[in-house]
Amino acid sequence: MTFFTPVIAATLFLCVCTAQAHQGHAGGIQTASAKGVNASFDIVHTRIAKEGNTAVFHIAVSGKAGKSHPTKVGKLAGSSVFSYVWPTTMDPSVVGFDKGAGILAFAVTSHPDFDDTPLYDENGDGDLANDGDLWHSHWVVLQTDDACGKGALKVIDIPEGAKPALPKTWPGLPLLIDSPGYSPVFKGNTLEVRVPFDDIGVVAESAFDGVAAALRVNASVHSPLLCVVDVFKVASGALTLPGKVGK
Template sequence: MKSLKLPLLIASLLTGFAGGAAAHDTGHLSGLATKASKAVKASFDIVHTKISTEGNVAIFHIAVSGKAGASRPAKSGKLAGSSVFSYVWPTSLDPSVIGFEPKAGILAFAVTSHPDFDDTPLFDENGDGKLDNDGDLWHSHWVVLQPDPACGKDALKVVDIPEGAKPRVPKTWPGLPILIDSPGWSPTFKGGTVEVRVPFDDIGAVESGAFDGVTAALRVNASVHSPLLCVANVFKVASGDLSLPGKVNK
């Protein structure tokens, strides 16, 4: 499986990197344009990525060459070794913007589906009156990423919280021992696009940021232990090299 093998870039991100190569030429279209690829499953084949703002709302957008959200992981019946499919916007924003410790890692917004567990305990996405049975439905997260060799050479993981530690976390942290937030912002799928509208108290911090687009599968560790959640298979990176060339509203 392909993983993100970008040690020098990861190091620069973790020390405050705020952009890389110039954004792709999109003509009248803002954001990052990416050529379609027959080698990538159409529902994850990114062709356009952008983040824009309206008032105090940031709009996260990815377009693919097929139908967005059409593919979800098969249910395995157990947490250990289970899969997570995701549409991800890695950013240059400091994790403190949404309530994590400053400089904790790479802050990314993600839309995910995983039928073997539920990590949005405050929300009933399928409307059946139960809060713990709808992880298969697409939903949103903030995650903080760091490299970990236990996930593969130069591969990324969602940062683990050591036993007994009490780091700063957002109010909607779901209680898992990783740096993840479950804010409840619902994704909208329409044809080849997925969008999420995310309110921000400090929209200026978002507007000064940089971003990229990624589609990927993550995997829960077979021992359900540190590292708990690894990036196991990268389907596509909008920039090709995770250089965060995208600029908000540009």
């Protein structure tokens, strides 16, 4: 399954080295470090492992993972989101969206201008609405939309009046997004998130890729609301989802 778009064509020069560099990171997708890419987003290893009924989402970079955050602009409109993303071949219904709704991806994001985890107080200060800058996790459903740029991806909008299937932890935004509260753990050059599943079998047969990217909220806060505007790096080089869970 291939989800190639012109937006990431510039990353095709990246070398995917499965048998050479980064020997300390076993399995998954091994990728050579790339000059000119911010080291905190320079993906060198991407993996989804299985431990019992838990999927462990892993990304390693050439620098310090999670070091870079978007610059705060002081408002939602036009604000930026930095993200580490695992696009997958899992059906969105696995986590509570409609079957076949789009490309299901797991993401870890930071965005200082808004908070989209209303059920969680990540910084422990008693305010549920001021934690957006802290790295946190989402499920998102993606599709291409030329309104974001030719062939570019967006988080799918929910039209006014539509009633799609949504996870219980949907944050109330008019997007196919979930805020499940799984805590990302950053350690040196690595990022890992442990995600439990009632049926790990739905994960075991899936494929994946790794992406570091920036998204932007529409300046008019209108559909398309959240577009991918800058791809820092793609683990496979062309978003071909070559990774196999547990391998």
